[in-house]
Amino acid sequence: MTAFAVIDDYRRGKTALFLIACGWAGAAPHWVETGRSLLPAITLAVFLGGYGLRAVLQERKKGSQNPDKIDLSLSDPKEWPMVDIVVAARDEEAVIKSLVKRLNLISYPKENLSIWIVDDGSKDKTPVLLDQLVNQFPKLNVIHRKFGAGGGKSGALNQALREVNGKWLLILDADAQLQDDLLKRVVSFAEQGNWSAIQLRKAVINSEKNPLTRMQAMEMAMDAVIQQGRLTSGGVVELRGNGQLLLRQALEKCGGFNEDTVTDDLDLSFRFLVTGSLVGMLWNPPVKEEAVQTLPALWRQRQRWAEGGLQRFFDYWSILISNKLTLAQRYDLSCFFLLQYALPVVTMFDLMTAIATRTIPAYFPLSIVALSVSGLAFWRGCRKVSEGPQLPVASPLTVLFAILYLAHWFIVIPWVTIRMAIFPKRLFWAKTNHLGVEAL
Known part of the structure; x- marks a missing residue:
């Protein structure tokens, strides 16, 4: 049996236990007196709602420092640390040329900057285009991997990690778009x-394409608000893949990128956490990226995010509840896990039991509170100043639509949980397709 097969069996067992626990929690209130059936949901609504409100309302106080006050006075190129920009690319012919051209326009001492793009077994014209671009841009370094080389995106990033020598790594997706001074500002901030x-906050560049992309733009703003609030409260900031600046020494300390996960960024967040490496959040300047434009693409993307999110909790749970983390961090992670992952699964079993027993769903107070707090985060996020694409207007109607859109997680997470508990996993880099949208 391979190492990944052992890990997969371990995760399936943990997922099955999680599914059973959520099933019991969702069904149990329906077998008690009507007056008491809402008690668990009301108790959790107060407890978890307070956590969510604290995160949303405190996000301005810390961890969101004004980037205009960042000291950029370093004039001697020797004073700026070495930075390697790393991109793992598979089948990115639509965006790769624009990406390389944009990266070479970044305002940073050229002698302290290198660009590394890993062609991870592309089947389109990406390898040919990269080989042509190497001749035009001296700072560009290209690594070619064979298709099926293993490790998914993490394997591609680990191969680049063995080649780079800078102090910092800026990890980008192939559709990333940056303003010229971004690197100086984020390195100075760090x-x-x-x-x-x-x-970096992720900003959607094609939010005006259709209602789906607009909702994703609001979702990214909401996520950044909550991330900053979690940091303010002594909690945990999670990496988001695109636009993450990493200290190479810290990355090597935690063993690099995990090649046994489908979401390298979420897994790395916990690896940094358990090794005591601090992760910060920067609202401005953002990294700009494309949002998926169709429901099938959104469904594929969110399944991967949900699976990776659950995987990391099951992989690191023993450390997450240990004294290696502060009490505030354990509280933050517990509340986040219950809201993000347990609530949708419990709600599914609650609804199924309600239909079977012809009773009222017991957890609707908690769901209402969770979605209401998310609505507040939507409203606050879309009203903040953005140096990236203009954020959607946070009117009552758009916030209502955003809350309804967010309810898709109540379908995605239960489905992914059931699938993880039953079916073996075949590790594969299920990348998001990029179309080459330019920021306005």
Whole structure:
């Protein structure tokens, strides 16, 4: 049996236990007196609602420092640390040329900057285009991997990690778009704050394409607000893949990227956490990226995110509840896990039991509170100043639509949980297709 097969069996067992626990929690209130059936949901609504409100309302106080106050006075190129920009690319012919051209326009001392693009077994014209671009851009380094080389995106990033020698790595997706001074600002922010990693806010460049992309733009703003609030409260900031600046020493300390996961960024967030490496969050400047434009593409993307999110909790649970983490971090992770992953699964069993027993769903107070807090985060996020694409207007109607859109997680997470508990996993990099949208 391979190492990944052992890990997969372990995760399936943990997922099955999680599914059983959620099933019991969702069904149990329907077998008690009507007056008491809502008690668990009301108790959790107060407890978890307070956690969510605290995160949303405190996000301005810390961890969101004004980037205009970042010291950019370093004039001697020797004072700027070495930075390697790393991109793992598979079948990116639509965006790869634009990406390389944009990266070479970044305002940063050229002698302290290298660009690394890993062609991870592309079947389209990506390898040919990269080989042509190497002749035009001296700072560009290309690594070619064979198709099926293993490890998914993490394997591609680990291969680049063995080649780079800079102090910092800026990890980007192939559709990333950056303003010229972004690197100086984020590196200065990281150096001055003694962070081991910085996650940039992700801003959607095609939000006006259709209602689906608009909702994703609001979702990214909401996510950044909650991330900053979690940091303020002594909780955990999670990496988001695109636009993450990583201290190479910290990355090597935690063993690099995990090649046995489908979401390298979420897994790395916990690896940094358990090794004491601090992760910060920066609202401006953002990293700009494309949102998926169709429901099938959204469904594929969110399944991968949900699976990776659950995987990391099952992989690191023993450390997450240990004294290696602060009490505030354990509280934050517990509340986040219950809201993000347990609530949708419990709600599914609650609804199924309600239909079977012809009773009222017992957890609707908690769901209402969770979605209402998310609505507040939508409203606050879309009203903040953005140096990236203009954020959607946070009117009552758009916030209502955003809340309804967010309810898709109540379908995605239960389905992924059931699938993980029953079917073996075949590790594969299920990348998001990029179309080459330019920011306005």
